[in-house]
Amino acid sequence: MKWQQINVSNDGTHFLYEGNLIFGKHFIEVLKFHSPGLAPVVDESGAYHINELGDALYSKRYNRTFGFYCNRSSVIENTDWFHIDEKGNRIYSNFYSWTGNYQENLCTVRNKANQYFHIDLDGNRIYSENYIYTGDFKDGVACVKLQNGKFRHIDSNGNPINDLLFEDLGIFHKNFATAKDARGWFHIDRKGNELYSERYLMIEPFYNGFALVTLFDNSKRIIDENGQVMLTL
Template sequence: MNWKDIEVSECSTFFKYNGQKIFNKNFKEVLKFHSEGLAPVCDETGWYHIDIYGKPLYEDRYDRVFGYYFSKAAVILDGVWFHIDVKGNRCYHEKYAWVGNFQENVCTVRSSNKEYFHIDANGKTLYSDRYRYSGDFKDGFAVVKLQNGLCKHINKSGDDLNGKLFLNLGVYHKSFATAKDENGWFHIDKNGNQLYTERYLAIEPFYNGFSLVETIDNNQIVINEKGEVVVNI
């Protein structure tokens, strides 16, 4: 049985394979299977993970569990967050107020004093700085919000990508990122330089060379990587 073909029921209480209920069990709640062939479930004993045969991976139960990413899953126990491996063992000793999912084998976390930063697979912090917020890494870079409210991109050593600060930022996608200044949203390159002079109310990342954006007067248009309008929606 291929985990990719296992579906969550419409009521999110059991799994289906080829349209038929499997495991002969209803849960309180189930989440979809992830790439390791493992899924989060909840029954009368609590939250835990099962394999593609419906068998629990471990004996422990949690207040909440989430899917596995890079063979690590975020869990909550007695109000604190941490990660476990596919055998149910804790990945590190530290406890956090919140943890994200591992992306590019690193993860963003929030400490008890509401500071954000990133950790590696062993729970070690990647750098000494602390932020008001830190997002997931994508293509080697992550967005962080400084204590002054401005945003920048950093690499996995915590170094600035280009030294540019913005009111808001998105992750890099195919060498371009979304950015916001006092006039609105636009796209930037890896050097933090704008691709065009226009500003928008909302924008999406470039999808195969084109981006859907919303103008200040609430019209939707599609632009290319030079900022040229190609379609009025």
């Protein structure tokens, strides 16, 4: 039995393999398996992780556990958040008020002063700045909200990828990101340059060269990467 073929039941209380109950047990809650073949579960004893055989990874119990990403999992003990490794060991000594999931070997966290920043696989900060908010890294770039309320993109060393600031930002997808200024939402390239002059109420990332956008009258259009309207919906 391969863990990749283990599914979560529709009610989220047990695991299925080829449509059949496995491990001979229903839980209070289960989440899907992630590499290296571990899943978060909750039963009467608390929250913990099991392996692909259904065995508990460790004896300790938490208030809540989450899936493994980059062989790291967020866990909550009372009101403290931190990460454990695939053997159930704590990665670092710090406690946080919230921890995200590792992406590209980096993770966004919020400290007890409600400041956001990113840490590496060993729990070390990758830069000294504190932000109002930080998002996950994707393709080496993350969105952060500065203390002045503006957004920018940073690289995996914590350096800005350009000098431009925005009212709001999305992650890069196929070299383009969503951005917002005082006039509305639009798309930018990696240098922060706008792809077109129009602004919208809402936009989606480009999907194979086209994006769904919502005008300020709530009508919708499909535009290409040059901002040309290709279809009115």
